[in-house]
Amino acid sequence: MADPNEIDDDIVVGKAAAASPGVGKLLVVSLLVSLLMSAGVGAGVYFLLKTEDGDTAEVVAGEDSVKEEKAKGPPIYHKMAEPFIVNLSTPGTRFLQVTVELMTRNTDVVNAVEKHDPLIRNNLLMLLSSQSPESIATVEGKESLRQEALAEIRRVLKNLAEPAGVEDLYFTSLVVQ
Numbered sequence: 001m002a003d004p005n006e007i008d009d010d011i012v013v014g015k016a017a018a019a020s021p022g023v024g025k026l027l028v029v030s031l032l033v034s035l036l037m038s039a040g041v042g043a044g045v046y047f048l049l050k051t052e053d054g055d056t057a058e059v060v061a062g063e064d065s066v067k068e069e070k071a072k073g074p075p076i077y078h079k080m081a082e083p084f085i086v087n088l089s090t091p092g093t094r095f096l097q098v099t100v101e102l103m104t105r106n107t108d109v110v111n112a113v114e115k116h117d118p119l120i121r122n123n124l125l126m127l128l129s130s131q132s133p134e135s136i137a138t139v140e141g142k143e144s145l146r147q148e149a150l151a152e153i154r155r156v157l158k159n160l161a162e163p164a165g166v167e168d169l170y171f172t173s174l175v176v177q
Contacts, residue, residue, distance in 0.1 A: 073105045078113060080121070083173065086129040094133050099173035100124070102153065102166050112162035123152050133176055146171055
C-alpha cells in the first residue's frame with residue numbers, strides 16, 4: 001500500500017497538463033488588460049499635457065514639471081482721448097492727424113496710461129511732428145512710425161516704474177493734409 005505522504009508523479013503531471021489550457025487563456029486576458037491599461041494611461045497623459053491650441057506642452061527633460069504658457073486674458077483696447085494733430089517738419093503747411101488706440105491685457109496698464117496721459121501725449125506729439133510727408137507716404141513708413149510710437153509709450157511707462165504691458169498700438173485714423 002502506498003504511503004499517504006508520498007505524491008504520485010503521474011497525478012501531478014496530469015494536473016499540470018489539465019491546467020495548461022486555462023493558464024494560456026489567463027495569460028492572453030492579462031496581456032489584453034495590460035495593453036488596455038497602458039493605452040488608457042497614454043491617452044490620459046496626452047490629454048493632460050494638451051494645451052488649448054491643440055499642441056502638447058513640452059515636458060522639461062529630467063523634471064516631472066510641465067512647461068505651460070501663461071494664460072492671456074482678452075485684449076483691452078484703450079483709445080487715446082483726442083486725436084493727435086501736428087504740423088509736419090516740411091516747408092509749407094502740412095498737417096498730420098492721427099487717432100491712436102492701445103492694446104493691452106492688463107487693466108493696470110490702462111490706468112497707468114491714463115494717469116500719465118499728458119507726458120505720453122507730449123512725447124507722441126514730438127515724435128509725430130518730427131515726421132515729413134515723404135517719411136509717412138508709404139505703408140512701411142507708417143508702420144515704422146507706429147513701432148516708434150509704441151516704443152515711446154513703453155519707454156515712458158518703464159521710466160515711471162509703471163506696468164509697461166502695452167502690447168500694441170494702432171492708428172485707427174491717419175490723415176495727412
